[in-house]
Amino acid sequence: xxxxxPQTPMDLSGLKTVSIYSRGGKVQIEHFAQPPSPGDSASRLxxxxxxxxxxxxxxxxxxxxxxxxRRGKPVIWGMGGHVIKCGLAPVLIEMMNRGFITAFxxxxxxxxxxxxxxxxxxxxxxxxxVLPDGSFGSAEETGRWMNExxxxxxxxxxxxxxxxxxxxxxxxxxxxxxQSVLYSAWRRSVPVTVHLALGTDTPHTHPAASGAALGAGTxxxxxxxxxLVSAMGEGGVYVNCGSxxxxxxxxxxxxxxxxxxxxxxxxxxxxxFDFLQHYRPKMNVVERPHAKAGGKGYALTGHHEIxxxxxxxxxxxxx
Numbered sequence: 001x002x003x004x005x006p007q008t009p010m011d012l013s014g015l016k017t018v019s020i021y022s023r024g025g026k027v028q029i030e031h032f033a034q035p036p037s038p039g040d041s042a043s044r045l046x047x048x049x050x051x052x053x054x055x056x057x058x059x060x061x062x063x064x065x066x067x068x069x070r071r072g073k074p075v076i077w078g079m080g081g082h083v084i085k086c087g088l089a090p091v092l093i094e095m096m097n098r099g100f101i102t103a104f105x106x107x108x109x110x111x112x113x114x115x116x117x118x119x120x121x122x123x124x125x126x127x128x129x130v131l132p133d134g135s136f137g138s139a140e141e142t143g144r145w146m147n148e149x150x151x152x153x154x155x156x157x158x159x160x161x162x163x164x165x166x167x168x169x170x171x172x173x174x175x176x177x178x179q180s181v182l183y184s185a186w187r188r189s190v191p192v193t194v195h196l197a198l199g200t201d202t203p204h205t206h207p208a209a210s211g212a213a214l215g216a217g218t219x220x221x222x223x224x225x226x227x228l229v230s231a232m233g234e235g236g237v238y239v240n241c242g243s244x245x246x247x248x249x250x251x252x253x254x255x256x257x258x259x260x261x262x263x264x265x266x267x268x269x270x271x272x273f274d275f276l277q278h279y280r281p282k283m284n285v286v287e288r289p290h291a292k293a294g295g296k297g298y299a300l301t302g303h304h305e306i307x308x309x310x311x312x313x314x315x316x317x318x319x
Contacts, residue, residue, distance in 0.1 A: 027052065042313035057298050062314050064237050064269040064296075069099045073235040076228055077101050078251060080242030081109030084181070085124050086305040089114065091312050093184045100315050103191040103228050104161070104181060107246040108201035111164055111182065111194045116142055118172035118180035136202075143206025145171050150213040159224055160217035161185075161192030191228060193221035195250045222250065230258045232268040240285045241273040242304055248284035255289045267294040275303050 033055075034048040046062070049055035068075050077092070095101045106114070116123035119141055130136045137143075145167055153163035165186020168177050177183040185192045196218040198204055198211065229251075232238060240247055258265050270289055272281040277299050286297035300307060 041317055042310070043317045046314050054300060057300055058311075058314075060296070061269075061271050061298055061300065062311070064271075065100055065311075065315060068235055068237045068269070071235050073237070074102050074228055074232050075100060075237045075239070076103045076105060076225075076232070077239045077241060078105040078243055078247040079110050080107055080244065080247065081113050083242040083304050083308070084110055084113040084117070086303075086308075088304060088308050089117065089179050089181050089184075091309050092181055093179075095312055095315070096181075096185060096188070096190055098316065098319060100312075101190075103193070103225075104185060105193045105195060105225055105247060105250070106161065106181075107243055108194065108196045108203075110243075111160070112142065112146070112201060112203065114180050114182050115146055115164055115168065118168045118177040118183050119145070121173070121176045121179075137205055139202070140206075141171075143203045144208055146203045147206055147208040147210065147213070150217045151208075151210055153217040153220070154210075154213040157220075158217075159221035160194035160196070160214075161221055161224075163217060164194065165192065191224060193225045193228075194218060195221060195225075195246055197246055222254070225250070226254050226257050229254050230261075230263045230265065233263070233265045234267050236268045237271065238268065238285070238289075239271045239273060240281050241308070243281070244274070244276075244278040245280055248280040252284040252288060265293065269295055270297040272297075272299045273302075273304065273307055275301065277301055 031051040033050045036045055036048055040048070046055075046059060049058070065075060067073075079092075083092075092101065092104075096104075113123040116139070125136065125139075127136055146164065149163040149167035150160060152167070153160055156163070161182065165182045168180055168183040169186065172180065172183055182192055194217070196204075196214055198214060203209060204214065229236075229238065238251065240251065255265060268289075270285045272285050274281065282299065286299050289295075290297055
């Protein structure tokens with residue numbers, strides 16, 4: 001039976017070939033992984049990963065963080081709420097203690113989850129169970145104390161990150177608050193900035209909420225983050241971990257504001273850690289800040305509860 005199609009298959013017998021030996025390839029045997037051995041350290045395991053793709057990205061991030069600490073340059077971690085909900089506060093606190101984090105930037109949800117851990121040892125309510133009767137987000141202590149802290153910040157002329165840490169010194173439980181990034185950073189005078197989108201966080205619905213206090217506190221922290229980022233040139237690192245919208249937008253405005261004021265912000269490193277690579281972190285953290293400014297942006301994809309402890313384990317070796 002002959003084909004009904006008017007077209008006939010092309011004759012490929014005249015195709016020219018080249019030798020694989022002269023062609024070469026981007027992947028070569030020296031790039032291959034080495035099998036892990038029992039007792040391998042985290043650094044040794046990193047060394048055995050393939051010399052390709054995300055494994056090389058991880059090596060570059062480790063190098064940037066180690067070099068920033070060695071040179072005394074800022075290492076700022078911007079974090080979304082899921083990072084705290086994954087139970088990573090103790091790891092982050094130890095990274096801070098060892099000098100691998102010199103400042104934190106949080107969105108509103110990050111500060112809430114961290115604050116609740118320090119006052120009750122638990123966070124992250126079951127939204128589906130409490131939304132039908134309107135009781136979602138109505139925790140009295142969270143709303144009362146975080147809004148009191150915002151009002152105290154307004155009076156003192158400080159920001160929300162500092163005020164939340166100070167508040168936990170008063171209301172946090174002694175056996176819990178050491179698990180809080182807000183409190184632990186406050187005790188060590190490590191800056192924490194909190195960046196709110198008003199109406200997105202449960203304390204904003206509390207009767208004690210003051211838009212004036214919340215707005216002033218988060219604007220203070222925006223300006224403080226500008227000061228912190230202004231010192232990142234020539235070797236600093238900014239890590240965006242788990243914030244898909246708010247912190248990438250904040251970071252881009254901070255970079256622009258700092259440069260607008262005449263600061264030469266060049267040749268720094270940015271990293272986006274997340275289990276999905278979203279548009280804003282890709283553009284506002286990994287790519288745009290380096291346009292005509294040198295430096296390098298990296299993206300690492302994976303679950304926070306695995307990637308952050310793995311990174312910490314590698315960094316801590318040799319300390």
